[in-house]
Amino acid sequence: MYPFSFHQKKTVAETVATKSNHADTKFLAGGQSLVGVMKLRLDKPSHLINLDAIPELRGIHVDGTTLTIGAMTRHAEVASSNDVRNIIPGLSQLAGLIADRMVRNMGTIGGSVANNDPSADYPAALLALNATIITNQREILADDFFLGMFETTLEENELIQAIRFKAPIKSAYAKFKHPASRYAVVGVFIAQQINLVRVAVTGAGPSVFRVPSMEAVLSKNFSASELETIVISSDGLNSDFFADASYRAKLIQLMAMQAVQNAK
Numbered sequence: 334m335y336p337f338s339f340h341q342k343k344t345v346a347e348t349v350a351t352k353s354n355h356a357d358t359k360f361l362a363g364g365q366s367l368v369g370v371m372k373l374r375l376d377k378p379s380h381l382i383n384l385d386a387i388p389e390l391r392g393i394h395v396d397g398t399t400l401t402i403g404a405m406t407r408h409a410e411v412a413s414s415n416d417v418r419n420i421i422p423g424l425s426q427l428a429g430l431i432a433d434r435m436v437r438n439m440g441t442i443g444g445s446v447a448n449n450d451p452s453a454d455y456p457a458a459l460l461a462l463n464a465t466i467i468t469n470q471r472e473i474l475a476d477d478f479f480l481g482m483f484e485t486t487l488e489e490n491e492l493i494q495a496i497r498f499k500a501p502i503k504s505a506y507a508k509f510k511h512p513a514s515r516y517a518v519v520g521v522f523i524a525q526q527i528n529l530v531r532v533a534v535t536g537a538g539p540s541v542f543r544v545p546s547m548e549a550v551l552s553k554n555f556s557a558s559e560l561e562t563i564v565i566s567s568d569g570l571n572s573d574f575f576a577d578a579s580y581r582a583k584l585i586q587l588m589a590m591q592a593v594q595n596a597k
């Protein structure tokens with residue numbers, strides 16, 4: 334590692350003020366992406382501001398059928414929360430499928446969403462549920478948030494404070510994971526609302542995306558059999574030695590069928 338200044342603040346206001354006072358500063362959540370990137374010298378921030386001691390960023394809150402999850406909530410907390418399991422079963426299931434126990438105990442929903450790794454799981458849930466990303470400056474719908482690989486609409490001094498979800502009728506996540514990293518080779522999140530189904534895919538492309546052809550048939554009849562004849566184009570999908578684009582295209586169909594079958 335190389336020298337950098339470490340800051341720890343107790344409020345969002347102090348944290349954001351510290352960031353605007355120092356150039357080349359990064360927020361530090363669980364460090365599950367950032368520390369690895371720094372070790373590889375892919376990023377060399379001069380200042381880190383730890384978010385761990387800010388009570389405003391913690392907790393899972395329920396208000397009727399609305400679930401609000403603080404940015405610093407660990408994946409393990411989301412996976413084990415009865416509130417999440419009762420209100421959005423697919424989200425609870427997704428959190429439990431992230432990486433391994435160590436990463437789940439350190440990694441945070443805010444860090445994962447801000448990072449927007451093309452193979453991360455949460456972006457699929459946020460997009461399918463059209464969640465709201467609450468920052469220190471504004472509220473952003475997931476539809477408008479994810480721009481491209483590791484790219485979001487977050488501005489320089491913008492801090493994610495929480496994510497707000499509305500309960501769907503049914504939801505589920507199906508993931509074909511990489512056997513080593515456990516990141517999604519393809520992950521599909523399905524959310525059924527009244528007269529509307531949203532299907533979001535992670536791992537398959539440069540960033541999370543929706544599948545309108547699947548959404549159209551599932552909105553009329555929420556049954557896996559509706560997806561049997563859907564052909565996903567491999568154009569623009571990721572290709573690597575583990576899974577080429579046509580394999581990923583087929584996986585989208587299979588994972589979507591699995592998610593519909595398991596939705597609750």
Ligand SMILES: Cc1cc2nc3c(=O)[nH]c(=O)nc-3n(C[C@H](O)[C@H](O)[C@H](O)COP(=O)(O)OP(=O)(O)OC[C@H]3O[C@@H](n4cnc5c(N)ncnc54)[C@H](O)[C@@H]3O)c2cc1C
Nearest residue numbers: 362363364365366367432440441443444453454493515516
């Ligand atoms: C071995 C391994 C396997 C993994 N497998 C999976 C997997 O299967 N699925 C999956 O989804 N993920 C996986 N991950 C990623 C993991 O889920 C982490 O949650 C993710 O990397 C983000 O880490 P973090 O929360 O610790 O954020 P950090 O690494 O601390 O931060 C990541 C980035 O987000 C920024 N940031 C953090 N919090 C905020 C905030 N509140 N507001 C604005 N910006 C913020 C930071 O400045 C930094 O740029 C894996 C990671 C590892 C190391």
